[in-house]
Amino acid sequence: MVQKAVKFTPEVLLSAPRRSAGTPNPAGNGVLYTVQTYDFKTHKKENAFRLLETKTGDSHDILKDKDVSSFNWLDDEQFVFLCSESGGKTDVCVGRVPRSREASEAASESHTYVAGTIDAPASDLRVTKLPHGKDQFGIVFAAQASPDGSLFNPETAKKTHSTGRLYNSLFVRHWDRYEGKEKNALFFSRLSKGHHDEKFGLGKIINAIKGTGLESPIATFGGTDNFDICHHCIIFVAKDPELDPALNTKVNVYLIRMVAWDEAAVPVLERVVVRGFEGASGSPVISPDGSRAAFLAMKKNGYEADRNEVFILPLQGDLQLVQKTLVSSEGGDGVWDRNPSSICFSADGKSLLAVAEEVGTAKVFMLNADLGAHADVRPLTKSGYVNDVACLANGSIFISGSTLVDNSFYAIVDPHCKPSTSGDLTTWTNSHSSHGNKLGLNPEQVSSIWTPASNPDINKEIHSIVVKPSNFDSSKKYPVAYLIHGGPQGSWANSWSTRWNPAVYAEQGYIVVAPNVTGSTGYGQRFVDSIRDNWGNDPYHDIVNCFEWVGKNVTGADNERAVALGASFGGYMVNWIQGHDLGRKFKALVCHDGVLTMPGMLSTEELYFPFHEFGGTPWHHASTSASDSGNLVQGQKNFGSATVSDWRRWDPSEHFTHWATPQLVIHNSKDYRICVADGLAAFNVLQARGIDSQFLTFPDENHWVLKPENSLVWHKVVLNWINKYVGLPALSEEDPEGEEFFGGEKAAGEESVDMMALGKPET
Numbered sequence: 100m101v102q103k104a105v106k107f108t109p110e111v112l113l114s115a116p117r118r119s120a121g122t123p124n125p126a127g128n129g130v131l132y133t134v135q136t137y138d139f140k141t142h143k144k145e146n147a148f149r150l151l152e153t154k155t156g157d158s159h160d161i162l163k164d165k166d167v168s169s170f171n172w173l174d175d176e177q178f179v180f181l182c183s184e185s186g187g188k189t190d191v192c193v194g195r196v197p198r199s200r201e202a203s204e205a206a207s208e209s210h211t212y213v214a215g216t217i218d219a220p221a222s223d224l225r226v227t228k229l230p231h232g233k234d235q236f237g238i239v240f241a242a243q244a245s246p247d248g249s250l251f252n253p254e255t256a257k258k259t260h261s262t263g264r265l266y267n268s269l270f271v272r273h274w275d276r277y278e279g280k281e282k283n284a285l286f287f288s289r290l291s292k293g294h295h296d297e298k299f300g301l302g303k304i305i306n307a308i309k310g311t312g313l314e315s316p317i318a319t320f321g322g323t324d325n326f327d328i329c330h331h332c333i334i335f336v337a338k339d340p341e342l343d344p345a346l347n348t349k350v351n352v353y354l355i356r357m358v359a360w361d362e363a364a365v366p367v368l369e370r371v372v373v374r375g376f377e378g379a380s381g382s383p384v385i386s387p388d389g390s391r392a393a394f395l396a397m398k399k400n401g402y403e404a405d406r407n408e409v410f411i412l413p414l415q416g417d418l419q420l421v422q423k424t425l426v427s428s429e430g431g432d433g434v435w436d437r438n439p440s441s442i443c444f445s446a447d448g449k450s451l452l453a454v455a456e457e458v459g460t461a462k463v464f465m466l467n468a469d470l471g472a473h474a475d476v477r478p479l480t481k482s483g484y485v486n487d488v489a490c491l492a493n494g495s496i497f498i499s500g501s502t503l504v505d506n507s508f509y510a511i512v513d514p515h516c517k518p519s520t521s522g523d524l525t526t527w528t529n530s531h532s533s534h535g536n537k538l539g540l541n542p543e544q545v546s547s548i549w550t551p552a553s554n555p556d557i558n559k560e561i562h563s564i565v566v567k568p569s570n571f572d573s574s575k576k577y578p579v580a581y582l583i584h585g586g587p588q589g590s591w592a593n594s595w596s597t598r599w600n601p602a603v604y605a606e607q608g609y610i611v612v613a614p615n616v617t618g619s620t621g622y623g624q625r626f627v628d629s630i631r632d633n634w635g636n637d638p639y640h641d642i643v644n645c646f647e648w649v650g651k652n653v654t655g656a657d658n659e660r661a662v663a664l665g666a667s668f669g670g671y672m673v674n675w676i677q678g679h680d681l682g683r684k685f686k687a688l689v690c691h692d693g694v695l696t697m698p699g700m701l702s703t704e705e706l707y708f709p710f711h712e713f714g715g716t717p718w719h720h721a722s723t724s725a726s727d728s729g730n731l732v733q734g735q736k737n738f739g740s741a742t743v744s745d746w747r748r749w750d751p752s753e754h755f756t757h758w759a760t761p762q763l764v765i766h767n768s769k770d771y772r773i774c775v776a777d778g779l780a781a782f783n784v785l786q787a788r789g790i791d792s793q794f795l796t797f798p799d800e801n802h803w804v805l806k807p808e809n810s811l812v813w814h815k816v817v818l819n820w821i822n823k824y825v826g827l828p829a830l831s832e833e834d835p836e837g838e839e840f841f842g843g844e845k846a847a848g849e850e851s852v853d854m855m856a857l858g859k860p861e862t
Contacts, residue, residue, distance in 0.1 A: 450467050
């Protein structure tokens, strides 16, 4: 029997079990995954490592209350995974599928054991079968390395009396941490059984990139998408060591020839050169037979949202024989104008599977033919947002994803079966929330609208996602909440989020409109590229057009009671709207971690971002000379030159005179992407001008709010703020000056916890 939530509230959102992507065994009859759950009464997080049986739909625990990650199957019965332990150490564990639910519950840890211990925090485990015997495997994992190449453990590392840090190059800090001497590295080892052993043991751990000057996975968010392995090589990506990482996006592809998986032979490192492609590279993958690899690469250095193109690399012989694959749209009527974010080989190695956004979804596409100079593409999924793909031995594809009402679904797609009348290739599904029903949500709440674009020469219309209350009554009027996504090269999609979840606002009584304005992904690369040096122009007018269209055409929408909310670029747009005519049409505004001043972005960490987005480096430099520094020359080459006055063209701070609408400002202390000074300055201006305003900050959060207790406070403040101005009841009646509003008094020794974040980075 399905237990349905009485009402989908922020507390329901944040306490709902968060299921990871599934990892199926080759046969596809068993799926490993983790679930995290937070209890606001006990203020504790629960972890569970579980197995789902696809034939019956039954699931049961393997381990509870353990921090487990990076599970890999050794065969259809055995698997290996990482488990974090005290003292900053990580166990490499091996497990076997329990024979029954009763066996699992009777002795939850009896079917797992520790094969070896890594003396540091470790993550992103990959495993490959070695040709030296039945029970011989090579493993590669990621961990931080000290300057001498040894494993770095922050809990046992030596510390100085002074906390001072001295820098003479970029980065000084990145995302939410100050840079140290330690760097990410790939370590390898052998997992094997002796002749008479019943259990696997871990061999000596070796740093695969020691002494190379390379860092992989790439900080901050690189993981297993940054490398792949087979029995004879490791392929990985790393920032170009000759270029300043804060000023360049150039990422190279490297190959390590594995002569052996122990210290007896030194691995051989080679770089893959792709001429004409000077931007980022990613998603390196190796075919099942180990004969070739594939990866994604961008042309432009300094532009993180450039289009990824697909390359095929033979692994035997000359690495310079890399071949670009031209992908044609379905039917061969033109070049495929989508941007793949990840790829993998099919089980037979004859096709590639690519995940790419398309009109508010993320679909799986199959690239067929010989994957040479030309390949055809066809979609294998139709809706939802796919975030992970795994291939099964029989050629089927296991998919993990979500929708706006379903926080996790698994599906098996057979690309070779006859599609249903609707074109669906799905042969099996599993929804963690019963397609939203457990949360009090349903797919009928979600729809789309198309409104006139500001620049019809690129796309004639703008797509917006609309989410209505689950109890929507067409005879009633509802306030409208306009949600503006970050990026700016991002999009709203049919995807779950534990941060900006449209259904939270819909269930408060709003019609939610989430426009994918100029610069949004999934609508063609020209549309993405056109945001450059255009922040306050076309995106703003796209929202104006959308606002006007909604007021005239959406049943039940009361634009006289409208609010606008946004984060990052969306926060910038809220600040821009505040100083322009549209700002006077909203009852209230919410800006989370938004840009206030364009020159202020010189304090960001990834400087290539403002240099590209705002039209060039803000110091006019018409020519270069031999005395100019490498960074100065490289900056002009990547971005061109501009002036500070050029940057101020779309600067919200140029329009303070017109600020008048009540606004909530949220900005966190550890946000090093858009520094907290912008949020404080916005609040100061609002207060000094006598405009009703509030400022919310979390000293321990970054660009996002990840701790569940903080996130609940965030939602209380935001919803109380906008509800007050549109005539809806407050979410929380607690006194915002009291302890209960902030989760109650914290017990001595009690630590705050982070939770696995679900959702797209820009939403």
